[in-house]
């Protein structure tokens with residue numbers, strides 16, 4: 275059974291190795307010592323064995339099941355068979371689909387984030403970011419030239435207002451527009467599964483900085499293919515294309531490929547080309563990669579993924595219904611064994627994400643080993659029928 279193989283492989287990886295390496299080169303032994311510490315503290319991160327078909331996929335990013343059903347492979351093959359003007363067509367098509375002046379295909383979503391943040395902040399500028407921002411945003415901030423990097427509380431309008439207020443009061447340059455602020459948000463948060471109140475954020479930033487020096491970058495990794503007209507994302511669902519400076523769509527999730535699409539105007543694009551080492555000192559995406567991204571986009575543009583997108587909404591609602599009416603689940607919540615934050619008031623929300631976290635308290639032992647099990651499970655309701 276897949277779960278047996280999964281746990282066996284996982285347990286094998288948790289066995290300390292350094293004590294067995296007395297005669298090995300010190301370089302490797304020291305690395306294993308540090309891995310042994312991770313094994314002891316929280317468990318070593320391991321790569322799971324490939325799914326087999328007996329497993330219902332509740333955790334991967336194949337949100338539209340394009341990978342599992344083989345649809346992306348078919349689309350990729352026909353893309354290769356019929357492409358003509360290939361080099362320049364995909365960015366234009368993608369830009370048009372997203373109502374953006376330009377689209378740039380980067381070789382990884384992660385490095386799209388790093389490369390953009392590296393490029394677009396000038397000395398003295400500030401980054402204001404949601405405290406639950408992805409690791410790629412955190413790394414991008416580290417290499418950016420921003421003088422200040424300030425978090426605000428997750429999805430909180432009040433906290434964002436406080437941070438912007440403090441910057442405005444820190445000196446005349448932010449208030450006058452001589453220095454800029456880039457606000458980093460994600461449309462759907464990858465662990466919390468909740469959706470950014472983007473319209474409220476945009477209105478606030480415009481009101482507080484009428485010179486237009488407070489702008490947004492949004493990571494649409496988990497809304498691509500899932501939210502908005504034909505899966506074009508949260509910004510397009512809200513009609514905010516003109517208000518958001520930079521949108522990043524990751525192709526490694528619903529599109530079942532790899533790479534990141536940067537949507538921005540020509541000024542930002544030129545700035546990236548000028549300043550981003552992460553994006554320009556690395557090879558361009560390969561031909562097969564661009565072909566597979568184009569294949570995925572063709573599936574969105576043609577409307578072929580619409581049913582899968584609708585099924586996500588249907589399945590999320592069904593899952594919430596089950597969670598909130600199941601007596602065992604109710605008892606577990608009452609006993610404090612589970613919390614399901616998104617299940618509160620789920621009927622009030624007009625749109626759901628496919629990520630529904632079920633949290634367990636840190637004192638429950640989830641694994642057969644002695645281990646601080648502070649982890650929590652995260653369930654993704656893909657469009658697959660259950």
Ligand SMILES: Cc1ncc(COP(=O)(O)O)c(C=O)c1O
Pocket residue numbers: 382383384385387408410460464493495496524525526527532533534
């Ligand atoms: C929110 C978010 N941004 C960026 C990335 C990185 O994207 P990619 O895997 O395409 O490099 C991920 C991937 O896990 C993500 O969840």
